[in-house]
Amino acid sequence: MEKTFAVKNLSLVDNQTLEINIGPQHPSTHGVFRMNVVLDGETIVSLKPVMGYLHRNHEQIAENMSYTSSMPYTDRLDYFNSMSNNFGYALTVEKLANIDVPEKAEYIRVIMAELTRLVNHVAVIGFLLNDLGAFFTPVLYAFREREKILDIFEDISGARMMCNYFRFGGVKRDLPAGVLDTIKDVVKKFPSFLEEFEALLTKNEILCMRCQNVGVLKPELAISAGITGPMLRASGVNYDIRKIDNYSIYKRFDFKIPLGQKGDVFDRYYVRILEMRESLKILEQALKDFPTSGDIISKKMTPYLKNFRNFKPPVGEAYARVECPKGELGFYVVSDGTPQPWRYHVRAPSLINLTILEDLCIGHKVADAIIILGSVDIVLGEVDH
Amino acid sequence: MKIEEFKTLLELKLPGIAFKQVRDSLLVENPSDLPKVAFFLKNSDLEIDYLSSVTGSDYLDYLESVYHLYSTTKKTGLITLRVRVKRDAPNVPSLVPIYRSAEFQEREAYDMYGIIYEGHPDLRRLFMWEGFEGFPMRKDYIQEDSEWLEPEDLEWLEKHQVPVTEEMKERAKTPRIIKKDAGE
């Protein structure tokens, strides 16, 4: 269904448009995001995102401290997926300083990254439903599952949300006894939760009516605008960095990349559900092949675990990226041979995925703008870094 | 593709544009050539259609704008381009007409480093507010000392009838000395 743009015939009737401001304090803006919306009746004529209300100078702070000290700050970028953010930063510095990662650490990293993907997608769908008006009930379900995974994170790293678990060349410490069994248990029970979730949602008439054909993103625009992650794949573009860069040990696992057909809000919702199923596949394989012994951090980096202020990568630059649940999370680090990076930059997927928000929203109603924003899946910590 | 091969290929296809290899990246010597290079990359059979990251960087003598590109159709990459501009005339042509993803990232680089992207449809500050002075990520930026009231603060407080102690007024008169080498 093609949406007719009410804008064209507007001048015939009246030129009265209404400019409203959504946010920064608004229950559906996922934090402190602000949109300046121009409305004709209830139809959106123009939409300008305004951000910076959570600009915490991540880059400036990181350039003033040692490499390892920035690791906890990456947790706070996208506060749903601290492990994925750690992963991206660790990969970049490993590329910069040419560090190898031992086998066992790679397995731990992949397991953590995929668990994070489950946490993120489940919460995003909960919030998307929240934006649809199903106030808080789906979130209750979503957070129930999230808590189970957060318990695992807490056992492993000591913190629920801000794990700060990865180190250059490995991870901070070994898995405590019994955690693997807990993870296996969670992975085993997760599909039944997904089925429960889907039984409630996927064929729900209201959800379909509100989400289908809303906010359609064409693949050409998506590529040109640098959209990544589930949003890009919902538009039908087969681009998953786990497959393309083959970073870490993703080559060993057998998983598929779910693709959408239309690129509307419903596809974005459903691609996430399917991605969770694929993540579970990766988790199962990783748990099966998990090496029982081995180092958790490379020998080269062991002295720097405690003495991290002396870690000086050679002069040079590196850009590395991971498939974070929101999209491509890239880090660009320039080293000048001192313990502090000369330049530290984050390529935040949430920020760049917002580029096309206006294109998606024009012609829709205000209520649709809210769910389109919900389906873009932003986290303000990352948008504003 | 190795960066040396890539350089020779570009020099062959785009005569008249000077490139220089900097580590694993290509420096476009003249910033105004950048759109031509980007247009070629996107529309030739290289099909570099995805601009991943745009960022600024401050090297004291000059500012740099760095571009990381990939191809989503051919699944190739990474290609890094960079341009260097003077600190006092930081003008770089914008890549928004070619790659839409540069829109917010160029605004961010403008906000943080003051690099002016010519041809950008809406070059405003992205994170800081309008009226903010200076570019906070430049190495010579000195931030305010937020524990110390200054004359304009006192003026504002007086206007809003907030009582201020004499001691504080006295303190505001003495100028702040900020040591540049105070960092650890």
Next chain:
Amino acid sequence: MALAQNISTVDDGLKSELGKKGIVVTTLNELYNWGRRSSIWPMQFGLACCAIEMIATACARYDIARFGAELFRASPRQSDLMIVAGTVTKKMAPNVVRLYNQMAEPKYVITMGACAIAGGPFIDGVNVLRGIDRYIPVDVHLPGCPPRPEALLYGLMELQKKIDGQTIETTEWYQKGLKREFPIPEYGPKGLIPKFNPEIWNPREEDHRRERYGQPILIGKKTKAPNLDAPPAAPRPVPAPAATAPTSPAAS
């Protein structure tokens, strides 16, 4: 201590005696505070990471509804409690103060997390406000980065204790001529004007940062840019020397 005395003027022994016979005796203050503390409506207002823990607190596992505070209102006009959950940036601070001013009396503030208290890990940021208590009065400070949901529940219980200690006669918002609206700071060229509201907050005499760095702000001192044009010092692109390079370039 005023807090304990004001709770009740009826003898506790007598009260429990009468209670056994099915007679409830209470004071107006007690009844009033009981009502207020059992239905604190927080504002649905998340700033950053801590907001997610705030949502987790509201969800089934921690269940803030047990304390009567589950009704998150999106409008400041309907809420009693503002949980400042996350980093307050200089760009956001005027809005936070404005929201506080819009809340109806009696109103309370909990700062959740290190950032809202004093800037937390982001204290060096150009755009980071070093604590919202520079502009509005805060009732409960809740440290942590982020505080666990249990900590938020504890903070809420502390607030309930504070409410229990208040009386109708002496509370601020029933007094005449009281100013409970605070001026909203403005955006300036380098930060907010004013930097703090001296009526509410004043810089501390002893300042760790000043002692350590000589000033409360941190400035990078690098004066030499890296020269990327020069070829890499270690023969990096050649794969062979990996085995012969145990002398790590990172060694100090």
